[in-house]
Amino acid sequence: MHKIRVDLHERSYPIYVKNESLPTVGSILKQLNINPQVVLVSSQNVSALYKDVVEISLKKEGFQVQYILMPSGETNKNLKTVQYLYDTMLDLKMDRGSTIIALGGGVVGDTAGFLAATMYRGMNLVQIPTTLLAQVDSSIGGKVGINHTRGKNLIGAIYQPKIVIVDPTVLKTLEFRQRVSGFGEVIKYGFIRDRIFTQFLLENFYDILTLKNLDHVNAAIIRAIEIKSFIVSADEHESNLRMVLNFGHTIGHAVEHTAGYGTYTHGEAVIIGMCAALKLSTDMGLLPGEISQQYIQHLRRIPIPGTLKKYDTDRMYEAMTHDKKVRNGKIQFVLLQKIGDSVIRDDVPKSMIYETLEWVKDLQFVSNI
Structure with a gap:
């Protein structure tokens, strides 16, 4: 077992x-003295x-298990x-001492996390x-929340798991398209923090996406978690460093919102957004x-x-102006000074943003690998 600590x-x-x-x-949960309910x-x-x-695993260790099925999808x-x-x-009749276990993807984790943050005040x-x-x-760092009709993740909190x-x-x-979605977030960590990791991912992306080489899959997951955990430990509330985790997300969220949630997966939209961020960096x-x-x-x-x-x-563009990353009316972008070295800029001209959005609309990717 590989153990990584969020400090x-x-x-x-x-x-x-x-x-x-x-x-x-x-x-595992019994060792942490988690409440049995x-x-x-x-x-x-x-x-x-x-x-x-x-x-079965929980009941074997004496836990009293209740179950809630929630609707899926963004x-x-x-x-x-x-x-x-x-x-x-x-x-x-769950009480404040009960434990919520989020078993699922990002939608389940974000929503159940928001439930845990707000029910009984925590x-x-x-x-x-x-x-x-x-x-x-999405399971790491405590960001939990839900969408609003005007934008993604506009209602939420920072609430850490046990x-x-x-x-x-x-x-x-996991279906292939969802693996692609996850890969978008994995490679984001390389772009913002680790050039060698970026190269590893690009050289081995086929084996990772198809699960052909599970050692490469595990290495990618562990390194991505290490980078995320380091950044969250240094800046839990996104006052500075943690904002670099939004690389590709400024335009990516606008793509998701404008196309309609479900048209593109989150990771697909982030990949599109990273292409735009690379162009803007130049x-x-x-x-x-x-x-x-x-x-x-x-x-x-x-x-x-x-x-x-x-x-x-x-x-x-309108969706970008409603993004939670906007500060003092300025749209913030995470850009690259070099691969593995990111910087936050709020001075990208509106005309340049529009030109990049037009460029993104013509962007095409391969249909399969």
């Missing part, structure tokens, strides 16, 4: 990465695959779903992410053009369906 003093917690770890969830929150697809193995990460979860928690939270994106990103349990073998049941005089073009071409080898041609540029 937040009294709110520090471990991240366990181990193949076939789901059958041991009960024993727990509620599993999951979605239909994940529940059918993994609910029984986790529930479109259901909203106040209506949270209201349903509140009502069900009260019906089940309940114990355990994250068991089952998608690559959730394993390397532990994150990552089982890479569950990726075998346009702003930070990164040589040959470097940005080289890495844009690499990213275009990752399969992403369709184009953005039919979407309105004004709507994309």
Whole structure:
């Protein structure tokens, strides 16, 4: 088992990465002295695959297990779903000492995490992410929340779990497009922090996406988690350093919102956004053009369906102005000075943003690998 620590003093917690770890969830939580009353929150697809193995493991160690099935998909990460979860928690007579276990991908983790942060002013939270994106990103660092009709993740909190349990073998049941989505967040860490890691990912992306080489998969997951954990430990509340984790997200979130949640996965939108951020890095005089073009071409080898041609540029820009990363009315971008070295800029001219959005609309990726 590989153990990584998020160091937040009294709110520090471990991240366990181990193949076939789901059958041991009960024993892991028992060692942490987790309250025996727990509620599993999951979605239909994940529940059918993994609910029984986790529930058996918990009951074997003496846990009293309740279960809530929540609707899946980004479109259901909203106040209506949270209201349903509140009502069900009260019906089940869960109290403040109970523990919420989020078993699923990013939507489940974000929504169940928001439930834990707000129910009874805070309940114990355990994250068991089952998608690559959730394993390397959304389950780590305490960002929990839901979407608003005007933008993604506009309602939320920073609320840390007690532990994150990552089982890479569950990726075998994850559809290919969702692996691509997770890979978008994995390679983001390389761009902002580790050039050698970026090269490793680009050289081995086929083996990682197809799970052909599980050693490479595990190495990618562990290194991504190490980078995320280091950044969160240094800047929990995104006052400075943590903002670099938004590389590709400023335009990426606008793509998601404008196209409609579900048209592009989150990671696909981030990959599109990273291409835009590489271009802007050159346009702003930070990164040589040959470097940005080289890495844009690499990213275009990752399969992403369709184009953005039919979407309105004004709507994309408007979505960016509602993004939670806006500060004092200025849109903030994470740009690169070189691969592995990022910087935050809020002085990108509006005309340059519009030109980049038009460029993005013509961007095309391969259809398969």
